[in-house]
Amino acid sequence: MDYQQTIHWSVDNVGEKTFQAAVAEAGALLREGKLVAFPTETVYGLGADARSDAAVASVFQAKGRPSDNPLIVHIADKQDAALAAAAITETAEKLMDAFWPGALTIILPHNGTLSTKVTAGLSTVGIRLPDHPAARAVIRASGCPIAAPSANRSGRPSPTRAMHVAEDLDGRIAGILDGGPTGVGLESTVIDCTVEPPLILRPGGVTSAEIEAVIGTVDVDPALSEEEQPRSPGMKYRHYAPEAPLTLLDGTTAFMHEQIRASRERGERVGVILTKDLAGESGADREYVLPAGDTETVARELYHALRTFKETEVDQIFMQVIAGEDLGFAVMNRLVKAAGGRVLTENRTF
Numbered sequence: 001m002d003y004q005q006t007i008h009w010s011v012d013n014v015g016e017k018t019f020q021a022a023v024a025e026a027g028a029l030l031r032e033g034k035l036v037a038f039p040t041e042t043v044y045g046l047g048a049d050a051r052s053d054a055a056v057a058s059v060f061q062a063k064g065r066p067s068d069n070p071l072i073v074h075i076a077d078k079q080d081a082a083l084a085a086a087a088i089t090e091t092a093e094k095l096m097d098a099f100w101p102g103a104l105t106i107i108l109p110h111n112g113t114l115s116t117k118v119t120a121g122l123s124t125v126g127i128r129l130p131d132h133p134a135a136r137a138v139i140r141a142s143g144c145p146i147a148a149p150s151a152n153r154s155g156r157p158s159p160t161r162a163m164h165v166a167e168d169l170d171g172r173i174a175g176i177l178d179g180g181p182t183g184v185g186l187e188s189t190v191i192d193c194t195v196e197p198p199l200i201l202r203p204g205g206v207t208s209a210e211i212e213a214v215i216g217t218v219d220v221d222p223a224l225s226e227e228e229q230p231r232s233p234g235m236k237y238r239h240y241a242p243e244a245p246l247t248l249l250d251g252t253t254a255f256m257h258e259q260i261r262a263s264r265e266r267g268e269r270v271g272v273i274l275t276k277d278l279a280g281e282s283g284a285d286r287e288y289v290l291p292a293g294d295t296e297t298v299a300r301e302l303y304h305a306l307r308t309f310k311e312t313e314v315d316q317i318f319m320q321v322i323a324g325e326d327l328g329f330a331v332m333n334r335l336v337k338a339a340g341g342r343v344l345t346e347n348r349t350f
């Protein structure tokens with residue numbers, strides 16, 4: 001892949017001249033078939049013209065992404081769903097009204113106008129209207145439906161800051177719009193509306209309870225909690241891997257301290273992700289301190305925390321599991337993948 005000079009724009013100040021100029025320039029690059037990364041409320045996305053085979057092919061190349069993993073199409077206005085979907089069902093319409101703009105990707109039959117590389121040859125397409133002014137402004141400026149996977153190299157934690165995108169993709173893409181840290185920190189919920197009841201393929205920013213309050217019962221892909229082949233093509237791949245192995249700990253604080261001690265005794269340099277109340281006394285070589293322990297904060301900080309630990313500094317990372325309800329279900333889904341399934345459970349005798 002040829003090296004290209006990546007342009008960095010700051011788009012913190014919505015509406016200002018610099019914002020408008022950056023958005024216009026980025027939109028023009030997208031229209032020319034170039035790749036531009038932009039912030040959304042979930043994670044940074046790597047945008048390309050969803051109608052152009054060449055542009056979409058370069059997304060897969062820049063990310064090192066397997067070609068059987070379809071991309072989500074991003075739009076700036078609800079009515080633009082028709083640029084990708086063959087028809088909008090009543091259920092999909094309700095979901096759009098309730099959660100768009102927002103962290104919900106809706107799968108519908110596609111209308112045949114997109115590059116077949118976007119949909120990886122499937123008959124369906126995932127569509128999302130992001131809740132971020134820079135994302136929507138740049139999509140609008142491009143004038144095309146924008147295919148955008150998370151803007152990381154395949155297998156790495158998704159980017160929640162522009163510096164994460166630069167780490168992975170500088171020199172491989174045309175530009176990065178820097179809108180500061182993203183709000184949600186985890187990717188959108190993916191829901192398949194081509195089946196009845198609708199099926200959650202990936203848990204994310206919108207919880208199944210929130211969805212059920214709007215459209216009634218939904219199913220959750222059993223592969224998300226059991227050892228089954230997932231229905232969503234992308235869910236089978238290793239994801240979110242930090243540079244050093246991550247092990248999740250299911251037990252007390254004493255159990256965590258014990259594991260850290262044992263790991264150091266094996267000669268490993270240990271990193272730990274923990275909350276403020278436990279900071280300074282873990283015995284680890286390096287701590288990433290979460291400013292608070294609530295699920296929203298863990299979700300927002302998780303990928304940044306995972307990226308903080310460099311292989312030159314630590315050999316092992318530990319983190320305690322969190323409660324797996326609502327947004328916590330999505331956090332645990334990402335954590336278990338990031339850990340490659342390694343969870344140590346404390347032997348408790350009560």
Ligand code: TXA
Pocket residue numbers: 040042043044045046069070071072105107119122124125126128130148149150151186187188189190201202231232233234235
């Ligand atoms: O929050 C997000 O969704 C972010 C931001 C940038 O919008 N995007 C994102 O894209 O996470 P990506 O490509 O990293 O993940 C897309 C997921 C993959 O697991 C993919 O397999 C699934 O959505 N997907 C896309 N189209 C699909 C389809 N037609 N059927 C089933 N799964 C699909």
Ligand code: MG
Pocket residue numbers: 149150158
């Ligand atoms: Mg991704």
